[in-house]
Amino acid sequence: MSDLRYSKDHEYVALDGDVATLGISDYAQSQLGDIVFIDLPEVGKKVVKGKEIAVIESVKAASEVYSPVSGEIVEVNPELGETPALVNDDPLGRGWLVKLRLGDPGECASLMDDAAYSSFLKTL
Template sequence: MSTLRYTKDHEYVRVEGDVAVVGITDFAQSQLGDVVYVELPAAGKKVTKGGEAAVVESVKAASEVYAPVSGEVVEINSELEGTPALVNEDPLGKGWFLKIRLSDASELEGLMDEAAYKSHVGE
């Protein structure tokens, strides 16, 4: 069973203890095209579910990345600053954006599982 959860806006969450690892899905990166820049929040920033957490820019467009859960940013993926293409190469692995310490784990219940997300994107 996958521990990943997904939003309708194509973010994913991988829960590791009380921390949520957040990034964009493979579907999202494929729609964006080549990612050329990622703007990440500072560690310590408080984010609210549904609020802007980061920005990703590609050759096609700039898009907000929304926080799928509320909490405090405890770590950012600083590798993306110099190598934003990691988002395209490994979106669910090395291309993660930020880690959020969950303030309300029940928010995870409103997110889609893998089967529901695949249905959502028409796979």
């Protein structure tokens, strides 16, 4: 998982060819607190960069997840229906949200790498 790219909204994508695994960062999950439900999109749905892709419900509030890239959903994490807290416990691993086939792999270039995201977090 060394090739993670982060958005300023605290989503990450992990690239594998033209398929990106998308989730939220460890910082994001810690800010949300206990996650109790995740509303995921359906496979086949087209997503547009910057638009809502999922809703994460914590005990306190509902938070939208925005897709940092455009593409088509090819898989959603089947474990999150029963165990949404996986996103708290392992956001970069078993707590991934969706996989999507990228429409424009060039979009990833504008995202931050680990070092840039770490520096960005320090500015918050």
